[in-house]
Amino acid sequence: MRAMVRTVLGDIPPEELGVCDAHDHLFVSSPTLPGQELDDARAALAELDAFAALGGRAVVQWTPWGLRRRVHDLPGLSRQSGVHIVSATGMHQAKHYGPGELERVHDGLADLFIRELTNAPVKAGMIKVAGGYHRLDDHARHVMAAAAEAHHATDAPVGVHLEVGTAALDVLDLLCGTHGVAPHRVILGHAHRFPDTRTHRQAAEAGVFLAFDGPSRTHHGTDWRLLDSLEALADSGYAHQVLLGADTITPTARSSAEGPGMPFLLSGLRPRIERDLGPELASAILRENPARAFAARWRQP
Template identity: 40%
Template sequence: MSVRTVLGDVPAAALGRTDYHEHLFQVTPLLPGDELDDERRSGQEAASLRAAGVDAVVEATPIGLGRDPAGVARIAADTGLHIVLTTGAHRQEHYAAEHPLLAGTEEHLAELFTAELTEGARDQAGRVLPQVRAGLVKAGIGYWSISPFEHRVLAAAGAAHRATNAPVMVHLEHGSAAFEVLEVLAGHGVAANRVVLAHADRNPDPGLHAELCAAGAYLGYDGMARHREWPDSVVLDCLVATAERGGAQRLLLGGDVARRRRYRAYGGLPGLDYLPRRFVPRLERAGGAELVHTVLVANPARLLDWATPPAA
């Protein structure tokens, strides 16, 4: 086994520079007017990422939020990007109260997530696409809170992981409850080194981050180009400081742009290629080429590889 992409399994060493967190399709009631629902435009945005030197990307939209597995596969074929599709579910607030996913039992969710990893992802009409399988399981929590639904999703993600050794991504709201999530997942059989904590940099605390890395978890840095909250220098300094504290082998980079108004192909700014064109050169100047290779190539390849042992 290697890395499961929408066009089939590829050796981890073939991934190249990997953006661990983007969205090509997404529709959520939390972001009205920011829908990513146009395959042509999303494909153009993905092509810009490829042209800027990114070789692989995780499409991090889980079930029930406008995800389009067939569209993602076509974009992968058209652009040459290795794209890893995501199964699982987001934090509860992303789903309308009547959404059927919210009523799913732990057992049902586990069966669904596992089937998407091993048999084929479901399209928005519920049809299974056996030629397009997911390669990662996602869960999400609120700000210092885990609802009953979110607990069921974490448990189901654990079951799907145990069945496949697929990696698990967890959305941390504002970077909160990181150790608490690792504890919950450990209780469901997921070792920390098979987990990436998305948005860890929304709490830019290099001391905490070094502790999380020492525990084995991967940390997703994806808060660049959010200048209303902080300048890129905050993310950059936190990453370099965490690496200097021994965490370099557990850091990942992504853009998580995720909004129509921020995609150039949809008429917005700054576009998906902000990460490789603007942020990565600054990281290389601040931390060196070896650190860039570690966070963009070596670390995502290790995390996304289904053959990586739980204790690595």
Template identity: 40%
Template sequence: MGRVRTVLGDIEAAALGRTDYHEHLFQVTPLLPGDELDDEDLSGEEARLLRAAGIDAMVEATPTGLGRDPAATARISARTGLGVVLTTGAHREAHYPSGHWLTALGPARLAERFTADLLDGAPAMDGPGESAPARSPKGEPVRAGLLKAGTGYWSISPFERDVLDAVAAAHRATGAPVMVHLEHGSAAVEVLELLASGGVPADRVVLAHLDRNPDPGAHAELAATGAYLGYDGMARTRQWPDSVLLDCLLRVAALGGADRVLLGGDVARRTRYVAYGGMPGLAYLPARFVPRLEREGGAELVRTVLVDNPARALAWSP
């Protein structure tokens, strides 16, 4: 399976355990005013609750320029025993205010930054200038283990295309896996085609938020390409009940796509973190959704989507 790069060092992919493929411990974005995740103690407590609910590892999916804190993430991982994979790359353009330094970089400079995060260590402070790598509690550089890009709703802006090109270049240079934010699950085929043209095969790509378009037939077709399907829309009852996603997942599994599904929560707001005084918290996924999946799909399916699939998806290519 290869190795997964965590904030505390590389581990064998088989040792990753039950993995939540998409959460945030730190995030500050103009799209979510008042919902900042910026307190190490509170985010650490939320991570502890996730770990206590039976999750062994998670992806910290905040990319460059949005309040990412690699050193604090490493400290939280060390304190809680929760394995954490840090993310580099950039989000969809709407998350960056006009004139943000990151949007002024072309694909070549973006690729240099992303590659350095993966190989040398993520900077202690994201910014336009040079910064020394963040350090873990043991004094080692905190390296990213995953590349991220983002696209709009049925749209890919020039900046977002630059990021996709940069992510592809960084993947070619390192073998790191790739995740793409798909707004409302749109443009999955188009994103896979663009990444493939840049040398990223579909089986190295995670399609985040695909379940925001709960279409099992389309998902099965995407799974057949080898791409991983990110399901992270649980507890969003304003949009749909969990039963919609559960039924979609079970149908995809019946159509042969079980070995490509990943589970996450993408809670991403202080008003939805128990430690910050909100609800339902990161533990909702393992405590509330996973037991339903096990009752209706069986323990083997749960192991596939929580253990086996993330171990393959997050392992670096040779």
């Protein structure tokens, strides 16, 4: 069975994915960000168009279940922009949900994830889970166990929100050690927020992908170390396991407002990576690596 990337318009061969923003959001809403919802379809299309104008061909939306993903709007946005979109199932930290929401699905999480990956009208192409700040609480452990079960049933990749980049090795112990998820099916997000190159190297040695996402946000004090972190991984032989994403989560972060948004990956970061680290590494991070990270040998339970 050939590995395919599952987009909102159907499965495609990995080589068709193209230049990819490996972690972003077109729609998202959380009680932790009142008044900062991404809920404007026209603004989402404008962001996709600006990304596509610079050569962007794919965006992976990591917004999981329950955070107003507007999944049914994604196929139309993909068609209009010409950009492949990969959607996510999964679940974020408990604080991102209202009263009663988690209890309603607590005992059926794995089935929920599997259904959204295989039988939904607009299928998800990955599972998103989340750790906490330097720890994994009971909620995170429960969600990751369900994600592992859904992965084993479908082969879907598992993307992990690392809170401020922490608890990476704890996540690997749980997902890969306890629950048997193959490391190359795991993507650790927000690696740059905890710029410990030794931890990055240990995670890469295990075989996971490391996503450096949200590097354009002004409040990320570790952004100046981004290229150093990429160089350290490349020098250690792990250039093929690095991804890059904009992780736009508020309206003001979009390029059409005050922020750099999706286009910054290609207008700002790509030229720096090509100049300082080489065009081959830039191509690997933006094209070849995402094609492998999000491809799966999809199974139908």
